[in-house]
Amino acid sequence: MSNPQISIIAPLYNETESFSQLVARLNAVMEASPLSIEVVLVDDGSRDHTAVLMQQLALSDHRYQCVFLSRNYGHQIALTAGIASASASEALFIIDGDLQDPPELLTEFYQKYQEGYDVVYAVRKKRKENWFKRTAYAGFYRLMQSISYVDLPLDSGDFSLISRRVADILKQMPEESRFIRGMRSWIGFRQIGVEYERDARLAGESKYSFGMLQQLAYNGIFNFSEYPVKLITRVGMMTLGIAILYLIQTLIKRFVYHDVPQGFTALLFVIILFSGVQLIALGLIGEYVLRIFFQAKGRPLYVVREVIRQQQRQPLQGMDSLKLQ
Missing domain, CATH: 1.10.287 (Helix Hairpins)
Structure with missing residues (x-):
């Protein structure tokens, strides 16, 4: 499959329990859509059977491209690797692998993209999580909006559809402490939000510990606020x-x-x-x-162990190819 219209990007870390449901829903979206779609799954150094399931899938279904990082780099870096690995599609649809971000919204997001928007981001009108997380997230987004020098929309995460030119600009931003939703807002162009109800995790536990959430918040505050x-x-x-x-x-x-x-x-x-x-x-x-x-230090943001694309194993050699240019 060459030059698909849409690349769906999904980072995965220890998602064995929800993997089959993720693939089933992605397949349903691709089969129901008239668009040419590829899926880029990024294994962020999983310690369970996620990588094995990804290999089997990529070797049996040409619509799936799988990127395997050499270790666990974190969600934002895994997203960066997925964006960098996507084919020359006209737009990228970014979701989480735990199915809290419903892939079925692709059609609605793509309609907004066709209206001329370069970024279509999801706005969470309701979260099915415990009260502490809901309060912490709400407080953080409102704090960021009040102190940031860019316009960060309230209650919006990484779940979005971005145009090719936005993706190309993100690839030119080799920031080590990444806060992609802030970088996306900083780029500009026409952006619009779409409300949705965020689901609970389908299976397993959240991979974002309190410390990781705190680090993500620090990246947002220190990178996008004076x-x-x-x-x-x-x-x-x-x-x-x-x-x-x-x-x-x-x-x-x-x-x-x-x-x-x-x-x-x-x-x-x-x-x-x-x-x-x-x-x-x-x-x-x-x-x-x-x-x-x-x-x-100028180190690469991540190291790719292997890429499986169109039923061909493509291990990457050398460090220079891993830097974002």
């Missing part, structure tokens, strides 16, 4: 103002009331306050320095 740096300046000015007020109070007591302050408690408070502010400032600066450090 607020942390400005916060340091504001807190510094505030603490300087407190120190000046305390100095004025001390001078008044000394020269007007001839009272020498017994300042052990106050001194202890000031030391703790300034020490805390300094540590917070160093931590925020450290987040930026750490990102600069990893980016400056």
Whole structure:
């Protein structure tokens, strides 16, 4: 199958339990659609039988292309590998492999694309998850919208359909700490949201731990907002103002009331306050320095172990071919 109209991108990590249902629903979408469609499955270093199932599928069905990463790099990097591996299709449809993003919405998304939109993103009007996750996600998206210098739509994740030119620009952005939904918004062009009800996981447990979600949130905040740096300046000015007020109070007591302050408690408070502010400032600066450090190394974002495409095994050789140009 050459030059399909749509490439469906789905990263997988330990999805043995839901794999058969994923394939069944993808097959149903492809068979019902008049479009020429390929599916790019990316194995993000799975430790179960996901990779074996992917190999069997790709060797038996030419519509499936499978990319196997050398280890677990994380969801955002796996998506990047899928985008880079997709054929020269006119649009890419990005979903999660756990079927929380229904592939059946492809037709609706493609209709919006035909109306001239380069990015059609999904807006979650309802999530079937526990209250803590729902609250955390809602709070994060609203925080990002208030502090980001790009227009990040509320309650929208990576589930989207993007045009070929948007995909090509994403491939030219070799950011090590990736936040694809923010990068997608930064690119611009015409974008529109489509509301949908996000399903619960079909099987298994979420692969995003609290620490991974926190890291993703950090990538969004530090990559698409100037607020942390400005916060340091504001807190510094505030603490300087407190120190000046305390100095004025001390001078008044000394020269007007001839009272020498017994300042052990106050001194202890000031030391703790300034020490805390300094540590917070160093931590925020450290987040930026750490990102600069990893980016400056110039390493490939990922290493591909093997690609199975059109019933042919295509192992990749050399590191240069793995860098996004």
